[in-house]
Amino acid sequence: MGLSFLAPLFLAGLAALAIPVIVHLTHRERKEAISFPSLMFLSKIPYRTHRRQRIRYWLLFLIRSLAIVLLVTAFARPLLDDGGRAATMFAAAREVVVLLDHSHSMGYGDRWNRAVDAARDVVDALGPEDRATLVLFAEGATAMTLPTADPVALRAAIDAAAVGPDRTRYGPALLLAKEILERSDRPRGEVVLISDFQRAGWDARQAVRLPESAAVAAIDVSTGGAENLAVTGVATARVRRDGRQQLTVTANLANLGSSARENVPVSLEIEGQPQQVTANLAPGTSVKVEFAPVVLPGRPLRAVIRAGDDPLPGDNSYHFVATPIAALRVLIIEPSSASRDHSLYLRRVLGIGTEPGFDVEVRRVTRLAESDLTDRNVIILNDAPFPGGVLGPRLQDAVAAGAGLLVVLGRRSPPGAWSPEGMRLLPAAFSDALQRSTSGGGTIGYLDFDHPVLSVFREPRSGDFSAARFFRYRRLAARDSAQVLARFDDGAVALVERSLGSGLISVWASDVENFWNDLPLQPVFLPFIHRLVAHVGGYVEPAAAFRVGDVVELSQKTALGDDILAPGTELLVESPAGGNELLRPQEDSRYLKLAEPGFYEIRNMAAENGQSFTAAANLDPSESDLSPVDPAVIVAAVSVTSSAEAAPAEGVVLSSEDRERRQSLWWFLLLAAGLMLISETLLSNRLPQVRMSS
Amino acid sequence: MKPYGFLDPQVLARIDNLELLARTVVDGFINGLHRSPYLGLSIDFAEHRPYMPGDDIRRIDWRVFGRTDRFYVKEFEADTNANFLVILDVSRSMDYASGGITKLDYARYLAACLSYFSRQQRDRVGLATIDNDIIEMVPPSAKHLEIVLHTIERVRPGGRGGLEPPLHKVAEAIKRRSIVALISDLYDEPQAIVRAASYLKNKGNDVLVFHVLDPAEIEFPFEGAVHFEDLESGERIPVIPERQREQYLQLMNAHLAETSRLLVENRIDYFRFETRQPLDHALFSYLSRREKLSRVR
Numbered sequence: 001m002g003l004s005f006l007a008p009l010f011l012a013g014l015a016a017l018a019i020p021v022i023v024h025l026t027h028r029e030r031k032e033a034i035s036f037p038s039l040m041f042l043s044k045i046p047y048r049t050h051r052r053q054r055i056r057y058w059l060l061f062l063i064r065s066l067a068i069v070l071l072v073t074a075f076a077r078p079l080l081d082d083g084g085r086a087a088t089m090f091a092a093a094r095e096v097v098v099l100l101d102h103s104h105s106m107g108y109g110d111r112w113n114r115a116v117d118a119a120r121d122v123v124d125a126l127g128p129e130d131r132a133t134l135v136l137f138a139e140g141a142t143a144m145t146l147p148t149a150d151p152v153a154l155r156a157a158i159d160a161a162a163v164g165p166d167r168t169r170y171g172p173a174l175l176l177a178k179e180i181l182e183r184s185d186r187p188r189g190e191v192v193l194i195s196d197f198q199r200a201g202w203d204a205r206q207a208v209r210l211p212e213s214a215a216v217a218a219i220d221v222s223t224g225g226a227e228n229l230a231v232t233g234v235a236t237a238r239v240r241r242d243g244r245q246q247l248t249v250t251a252n253l254a255n256l257g258s259s260a261r262e263n264v265p266v267s268l269e270i271e272g273q274p275q276q277v278t279a280n281l282a283p284g285t286s287v288k289v290e291f292a293p294v295v296l297p298g299r300p301l302r303a304v305i306r307a308g309d310d311p312l313p314g315d316n317s318y319h320f321v322a323t324p325i326a327a328l329r330v331l332i333i334e335p336s337s338a339s340r341d342h343s344l345y346l347r348r349v350l351g352i353g354t355e356p357g358f359d360v361e362v363r364r365v366t367r368l369a370e371s372d373l374t375d376r377n378v379i380i381l382n383d384a385p386f387p388g389g390v391l392g393p394r395l396q397d398a399v400a401a402g403a404g405l406l407v408v409l410g411r412r413s414p415p416g417a418w419s420p421e422g423m424r425l426l427p428a429a430f431s432d433a434l435q436r437s438t439s440g441g442g443t444i445g446y447l448d449f450d451h452p453v454l455s456v457f458r459e460p461r462s463g464d465f466s467a468a469r470f471f472r473y474r475r476l477a478a479r480d481s482a483q484v485l486a487r488f489d490d491g492a493v494a495l496v497e498r499s500l501g502s503g504l505i506s507v508w509a510s511d512v513e514n515f516w517n518d519l520p521l522q523p524v525f526l527p528f529i530h531r532l533v534a535h536v537g538g539y540v541e542p543a544a545a546f547r548v549g550d551v552v553e554l555s556q557k558t559a560l561g562d563d564i565l566a567p568g569t570e571l572l573v574e575s576p577a578g579g580n581e582l583l584r585p586q587e588d589s590r591y592l593k594l595a596e597p598g599f600y601e602i603r604n605m606a607a608e609n610g611q612s613f614t615a616a617a618n619l620d621p622s623e624s625d626l627s628p629v630d631p632a633v634i635v636a637a638v639s640v641t642s643s644a645e646a647a648p649a650e651g652v653v654l655s656s657e658d659r660e661r662r663q664s665l666w667w668f669l670l671l672a673a674g675l676m677l678i679s680e681t682l683l684s685n686r687l688p689q690v691r692m693s694s
Numbered sequence: 695m696k697p698y699g700f701l702d703p704q705v706l707a708r709i710d711n712l713e714l715l716a717r718t719v720v721d722g723f724i725n726g727l728h729r730s731p732y733l734g735l736s737i738d739f740a741e742h743r744p745y746m747p748g749d750d751i752r753r754i755d756w757r758v759f760g761r762t763d764r765f766y767v768k769e770f771e772a773d774t775n776a777n778f779l780v781i782l783d784v785s786r787s788m789d790y791a792s793g794g795i796t797k798l799d800y801a802r803y804l805a806a807c808l809s810y811f812s813r814q815q816r817d818r819v820g821l822a823t824i825d826n827d828i829i830e831m832v833p834p835s836a837k838h839l840e841i842v843l844h845t846i847e848r849v850r851p852g853g854r855g856g857l858e859p860p861l862h863k864v865a866e867a868i869k870r871r872s873i874v875a876l877i878s879d880l881y882d883e884p885q886a887i888v889r890a891a892s893y894l895k896n897k898g899n900d901v902l903v904f905h906v907l908d909p910a911e912i913e914f915p916f917e918g919a920v921h922f923e924d925l926e927s928g929e930r931i932p933v934i935p936e937r938q939r940e941q942y943l944q945l946m947n948a949h950l951a952e953t954s955r956l957l958v959e960n961r962i963d964y965f966r967f968e969t970r971q972p973l974d975h976a977l978f979s980y981l982s983r984r985e986k987l988s989r990v991r
Contacts, residue, residue, distance in 0.1 A: 033921035033930055037787035037797070037911060038881040041945040042922055043931060045938045 006077035006660045013072035017065055060683055067676035074669035079660040093129035095147065095184035097177040098122050098154075101195035102161055103138035103168040104623045106221075108196065108228070109311040112163050114221040115194045122192050123154045133180050134158060137173030138166035139549055147180065165314070165548045165596050167620040168198045171206025174638050178208050185658070189214035191638075196222040199629040200622040207637040216639045218631035227257030229264060229308045230624035231318035232286065236544060238325060238354045239293065245324050246293040251305045253289055255281035256625050261308065270294055270303035270322060279307070296324040300542075300614055302599055315624040319599055319616035320544040327357035328377040328537045335384040335412045336366040343382050345520035346512055349529045356539050373398050377537035383410035383511055386422025396425060400501030404536030409474045410511030426507055427482030427498035430474045433516070434492065441469030441517070445489035453485060453535045456527065463527060468519040470494075473510040497536075504536050545616040552592045552615055554583070554602065570605040576617070742766040776873050776900075777834035778812035778819045780805045781864060782846070783878030785825040785855025786926040791969065792910030800969040801877045801906050802846050807973055808875055809846070811981075813839045817873070821845050822864050826856030831864075834872060854926040857882050857890035865893035877904040879911075884952040891962050903957055905950075905966040912946065912968065914939045 005011065036042070100119050106112045119134070126132055126149070134144045134157045144157040174191070181189040189211055195201075197220050210216065235250040249268055255261050260282050267276040268291045275291045289307075300323040307316055330350055332343045343362055350358035363372055365384045373379065373394050387395055399405045409430055415423075423429060436442040444465040449458040457463035465486075476493035478484055486495040488509075497506040512529070514520045519528075546552060554571060571583040576598020582605075583592070594600060594617035603612040660666075745754060745765035758766045782805050788798035809819045813836075820834030821842040829852055832842050857878065868874070874894045880887050880903070887903075894901045910916075916935035923930045950966065957964040967975060 033923040034916065034933075035790065035925050036922045037790040037879060037908070037925050039922060039924040039927075039929060039931055040881060041942050041949070042933055042938065043929075044945060045941045 002081040003078055004081055004656070005073075006079060006656055008076055010072060010076040013075065014069065016068050016072065019064075019068070021061075021065075060680065063676050063680045063683065067673050067680060070669045070673035070676060074666040074673060077660050078665045078669070079656060079663050080665070093127065093131070093186045094188045094190050095181055095186035096122065096126065096130060096132040096190045096192060097135060097180050098132060099135050099137055099141070099173045099177055099191060099193045099195070100158070100161060101138070101168060101173075101193075102136045102164050103198070103201065104163065104165050104314050104619055105168060105196055105198055105312065105626055107163040107312060107314060108226060108626060109223070111196050111221045111223075115196075115219075116158055116161070118194050118219045118221065119158045119192075120155060122194075123151050123158070126151060126154075129186075131184070131186060134161075135173055135176055135180075136161055137169070137176075138164050139169050139172075140166075141173040141176040143176060143180070147184065165619055167549075167623040168195070168201025169203070169206070170195070170201050170634060171203060171208070174206075174208045174210070178210050181211050181214050187213065191216045192219060193217070193631070193634065194219045194221060195631075196220070196626070197628045197631050197634070198623070198625065199627045200625045202629045202634060204637060207634075209640060210638050212640045214639070216635045218635050220628070220631050222626070222628055224628070226312075226626040227259060227310055228255075228312050228315070228624055228626050229261055229281070229310050230254050230256060230312075230315035230621065231266075231305050231307050232315075232621040232624065234305060234318060234320050234544060235288075236320075236322065238296075238357075240327075240354065240357055245296045247296050247322050248290065248293045249303065249305070249322070250288050250290045251307070251318065252286060253279055253281060253307050254286040254621075254624065255283060256627070257310075258283050264308040266305065266307040268303060268305050271297075271301045294322070296322060298324055300324070302614060302616070312624070312626070314597065315619050315621070317597075318545070318618050319597065320618075321542070321599075321614050321616050322544070323542040325354075325356045325542065327353075327359045328534065328539060329375060330358045330360045330378045330380065330533060330537070331372060331376045332360060332362045332380045332382050333365050333368060333384045333387070334362060334382055336364055337412060338364070338383070342513060345514065345525070346380065346382060346529065349520075349526050350533065352526075353530050355541065356534055358533065370394050376403050377539070378404045378406060378533050380406045380408065380533070382408045383412045383513070385413065385417040386419050386425075388419060392419065392421055396421075396500070399425075399503035399505060402502040402538060404503055404533075404538060405500075405505045406533065406536050407505065407507045408512050409476075409507060409509055410513065410516060411472070413474070425500065425505060426479075427496045427505055428476035428478040428493060428507055430476050430507070430509070433472045433474050435472055436490075437471040441471045442473070442488045442490060443470065444468065444486055444494060445491070446487040448483075448485045451483075451485050453528075453531045456531065457524070463524040464522070465519075465524055465528075468517060468522045468524070470510055470517040470519070472516040476507060476509050495532075502538075504538070506532065506536050508532075543615075545618050546594050547620050548594055548597055548617050549620070550594050550617070552594065554592055572603040572605055574601040574603070576600065741769045743769055776817055777868070777870050778809070778815075778817040778873045779822060779834050779864070779868065779875070779899075780809055780820070780842070781822045781824060781861065781874060781876045781878075782849065783825070783855060783857075783876070784823045784829060784849050784852045785879075785881075786851050786853060787855055787879055787881050788906070789851035790908055790911075790925060792908050792915075794969055797879055797906045797908055797969055798849070798851055800967070800973075801904075802849055803973055804904060804906070804967070805875075805877055806843055806846050807977055809839060809842045811977060812873075820872075822860070822867075823849055823852075824857075824860035824864070825852035826854050826859055828860045828863050831867065833867075834870075855879075855881055858886055858893075861890040862893045865897050865899075868894070868897060868899060871898045873900045873902070875902045875904060877906060879907060880905050880953060884949065884956050887953055888956040888960055888962070891957060892960055895960060895962055900963075902963045902965065905953070905964065907966065907968055909968050909970055914942045914946075 098119050100115060106115060123132060128149070131147045131149045132154055133147045134154055135141050136144055144161065145153055148154065177191045181191070191210060191214060193216065197218070230253070231251055232254045233252045235252070237248040237250070239246045239248070249270070251266060251268070253264070253266065260280070262280050263278045264281060265276055266279050266289045267274055271294075273294065277289055277291065279287050279289050281287055300321050303320050303322050305318045310316065332346060334342050347360055347362065350360045365387055368387055368391055370391065373391065376398060379395065379398065386392055395405070407426060411433070415431055447454045447457065447465060449455055457465070470488060473488065473492065473494065476496055478493050478496045479498065482496045482498040484493050484496050488494050492509070494509050495506065497504055510516045510519075512520055519525050573581045573583060573592060575581070576596050592600070592602070592615075594615065597617050597619055600615040600617065601612055602615065742755060742758060743766065745767050749767050753767045755766050755768045758764070782801055784798060788801060789796050791797070805821065809821065813819050816836070818834040818836045819839050819842050821830070821832040823829040823845070830845055832838055832845055857880070861876070876891065891901050891903060914935060916933070919932065919934045921930045922933045954964045954966070
């Protein structure tokens, strides 16, 4: 084993060794002589040559010389030539990426313990030249260590890992493993995937192709035949009775195991009123369990559904918030010449709404008073002209303050009936009616399914607008600031909206009294009007529950409730585990990530009455499905070579730079030189003191 | 208070004019002493001048009155008591200074001050500069002070030193009993020094030896292995001062002690000076010696 240098020119610095020699040979004769009056005395003194060059402090001299030698050698970047042994060892060196699944399903039984043991075994099997990275993954993937050959650091990272509440996704973990392997200088790569291999977590579209030299080893910690019962969701139905809302809760239960579950106790805990029923579930089926109605007070209630018991208890409970929904106050303004049943369909449709409910009042435009316009969520001009006089500006003010205005343009709304002020408010200018009766009537040709009003009709058989026939409708010319929600089959605008202040103004180009069209006779009419009026009225449905990992926007109008947060207020968030987080006012909208299942309490610090709001978070239902995917499928999808064909172990020649970098002898030499210099400082400070004291 | 602070040799070295230097030293010294410097009162006729009212009538020269019928008063000057000869060693070894002024400069100032002071005492002053021979000789005279001072001012370091030959010649040259002040660094064997001084002593002269040394010659404060070069011979020898200091000091002290002892035994006054000492010391020593001589006479 020889020693060579990467930068041998630095060895010229060894000439610096002369420095301590010069320093030490303080007795060396100086070239210049001292003139002296007479040498008659000095010449009588015997002179001993050997004394003049004696080094006084051998230890100091040696330390100084050694420090310089170490420094120079370190800068010359030495490397040991081990006859190619290092190259051979390095050829067999692996870059191991341990992908450890810590999704919620890993908490099933002893899966996590076995996964941790498997990860430790991988670390224990690392060779001296191997390097490994621990990656924890669930919905996302995080490298818990840098690539390291230190087994202690890897074991510490494994010990610190724990099962989380997130669902499984293999894609991000494999992508991270690929990046690590691509950055590695090791000739061989290996990915060790330790998981329970849930089918729900595997998406072949997310498969990545690992480097060719990489092998994939799958360690399945599932035992097969997993039994799991899960509460996958709740449905709530509200009924208004005697002015109070009654809530009926229906829980969705799923038996994701292979054996039937009989007499499973299912409980609902809401406001200290427990209810319990039993359910029977065949293997691989789901049932709905309905509980007795609960009268809701005027505030949100926390509720939890619990069902049965199994090795994965996290999904056996479901948290949600039962929020009373206030009815929207709707004012229908009819034209003065309207018949008695002019708003019949509207009134009937809005009268049966529950989520939200609608308190409907009807006024003729000629009998409209200012007080009628106050405290309204929605005002519908049902084929009525824009109110004149002082009522017009009052209506405009009400919209700007947050109320919604729905304008229905039927046969009693010729353009001339509208004042210019009223016309300017609308999102579209309208003109005379277009006749489509001769061609059998027009239909709705375009719907913006991305809009909240129409999104529920996106899926097939979820609402058919095509059956409705439109024989007449008014031509609308949408303004630039307006958004078109629907068009007729000839391209004419059917539904358009714009915002005004905090409110919305929508215009429907035909009537809703079954005269110009037969839409009121179609089944889709009811949900369409419900959603349209609720949308115009600014209604946001309070979410009963969120999923872990969801990000909730804490704006003024959120799914948590209406008008819950004013801009610029401080919010204190209490997590289910008891942690507190203060969200400082920085902008109108803030965001809260729900990281664990349970109830999040969000307190408005500015509210005097301690106003707070509750958000419930639950596990992703897909994580409850423990049915596995064959690990070989994943291995085959990401591997270019099979795991048995490891990367070539021969023919790898390490360059001198690589060997030097791997040995890093310079670092130790530099450290030793530093220690030498410190010792020299201490010793040299001490020696003169010793001499003086002596 | 530094009693002789203003007489520091290094301060005096800034005065170019030797007479001024000597006057500065001597007058300052006398004024500080508050004693009359006029010790000998023998009078020599100097000149006549017309009688002025108030003059002592006993000083009227009646013989001149008899010849000229005018009153003249005889002017006298104090007569010299003795010759005062300074023998100044200007050998190359005197041209040494470890920090302040050289021994030669110190010796020059000392010679000038002694000469000036002696002239104030109405002595006749003379000067001999020597190395291993007489370089220059100014015979003692009442009117030679300026020449002496001028000669001292022109002194330059000479060659190798040696006391016996030049002192022997000086002793032969002095015809009248004199006070002889030898100013030298005395780099010679003590017996040789005494022999040389004895030439003068045996001629009836009062001999004073002013031994001028640099502090470095006495303390030998050198460090580090170096070569020492003899100023006179140019010889070089390697020296480790730390190792040889002790022996050097022993030899030097033995030399000083032996020289002093032998000179005193031969009734030759011996004074040792370091160039860092004020010149007043030298004057005071000389003065004390002159007092003693005066009382003897």
